[in-house]
Amino acid sequence: xxxxxxxxxxxxxxxxxxxxxxxxxxxxxxxxxxxxxxxxxxxxxxxxxxxxxxxxxxxxxxxxxxxxxxxxxxxxxxxxxxxxxxxxxxxxxxxxxxxxxxxxxxxxxxxxxxxxxxxxxxxxxxxxxxxxxxxxxxxxxxxxxxxxxxxxxxxxxxxxxxxxxxxxxxxxxxxxxxxxxxxxxxxxxxxxxxxxxxxxxxxxxxxxxxxxxx
Amino acid sequence: xxxxxxxxxxxxxxxxxxxxxxxxxxxxxxxxxxxxxxxxxxxxxxxxxxxxxxxxxxxxxxxxxxxxxxxxxxxxxxxxxxxxxxxxxxxxxxxxxxxxxxxxxxxx
Amino acid sequence: xxxxxxxxxxxxxxxxxxxxxxxxxxxxxxxxxxxxxxxxxxxxxxxxxxxxxxxxxxxx
Numbered sequence: 001x002x003x004x005x006x007x008x009x010x011x012x013x014x015x016x017x018x019x020x021x022x023x024x025x026x027x028x029x030x031x032x033x034x035x036x037x038x039x040x041x042x043x044x045x046x047x048x049x050x051x052x053x054x055x056x057x058x059x060x061x062x063x064x065x066x067x068x069x070x071x072x073x074x075x076x077x078x079x080x081x082x083x084x085x086x087x088x089x090x091x092x093x094x095x096x097x098x099x100x101x102x103x104x105x106x107x108x109x110x111x112x113x114x115x116x117x118x119x120x121x122x123x124x125x126x127x128x129x130x131x132x133x134x135x136x137x138x139x140x141x142x143x144x145x146x147x148x149x150x151x152x153x154x155x156x157x158x159x160x161x162x163x164x165x166x167x168x169x170x171x172x173x174x175x176x177x178x179x180x181x182x183x184x185x186x187x188x189x190x191x192x193x194x195x196x197x198x199x200x201x202x203x204x205x206x207x208x209x210x211x212x213x214x
Numbered sequence: 215x216x217x218x219x220x221x222x223x224x225x226x227x228x229x230x231x232x233x234x235x236x237x238x239x240x241x242x243x244x245x246x247x248x249x250x251x252x253x254x255x256x257x258x259x260x261x262x263x264x265x266x267x268x269x270x271x272x273x274x275x276x277x278x279x280x281x282x283x284x285x286x287x288x289x290x291x292x293x294x295x296x297x298x299x300x301x302x303x304x305x306x307x308x309x310x311x312x313x314x315x316x317x318x319x320x321x322x
Numbered sequence: 323x324x325x326x327x328x329x330x331x332x333x334x335x336x337x338x339x340x341x342x343x344x345x346x347x348x349x350x351x352x353x354x355x356x357x358x359x360x361x362x363x364x365x366x367x368x369x370x371x372x373x374x375x376x377x378x379x380x381x382x
Binding site for chain 2: 106116119121122123124127130133181182185188189192193195197198199201202
């Protein structure tokens, strides 16, 4: 028996009976139990977890754990959570009424990848790769429209370049404003009819819980 | 809630090239070797891309020492070099291994 | 999940499940040149590809 970690929550009531609620490091970890030899790369299992996540989110906001983390005991869970617990707890308490949204758009002019042969040092190459990734840009008109229609509904928002071919706006939004996103999306479509984009919500705390993007 | 605009264009960005992970591996010895080579190299290429992506995420964090950045860059360069050698050894082109997944994807 | 879910919706769901969220330390950390990179689950990588390929096959 192993447990697949789904999210970090404040209260067991937020989790049960949708998933198992494991008390660890002053947090509640939501999880489901599977056989020891159950492969994680099982599409149906992944979809089942995604479904549970959606239902958990309806109950209360939580911090999403990247799929694939398992534990076999509470102490193992606590070991893995490590020193993150106080920060996560604070995040959960501060954002009880909020969820995340995602606005994805293909990069306007994806840049070619730097040629490793053009660099003498690993550091120069690494920095060039990083610069190329971050150079992926979005049409300024679209950016303004996204700011006006979508970011304006958010408590906090961040533009991220996840890779060299797409750009993303991650937003933290009050739950009660989520219903107005549909109309906001339509307004954005009207403002920029030729720009392909994808707007999705609600999501648990992901980007705003992730240290890398602070 | 999910809203898309220009879904056709999004789909094209998402256009999946022929699965480079062969779904059936032929029993013909030569095709078998080539099929297996494609499978193995495709997987290694996926791992390479993921490592590259992870390295870029670490760069985003901005907490790396100069030495760490140097090691990351050098390692990525070496990985690419290895991939080039292996592709050449099996007579495979970039296209044979290229998983082009577009902006909405879990890799790259 | 609903049968009529589009493949874009499925991809978006999988992206959020597999490529986001906090990383719990100590799991399958891959080192490159002594610098620990974040969690990398090879089986998850393959699952990504498999799920996406199956989706595209469904579309044809």
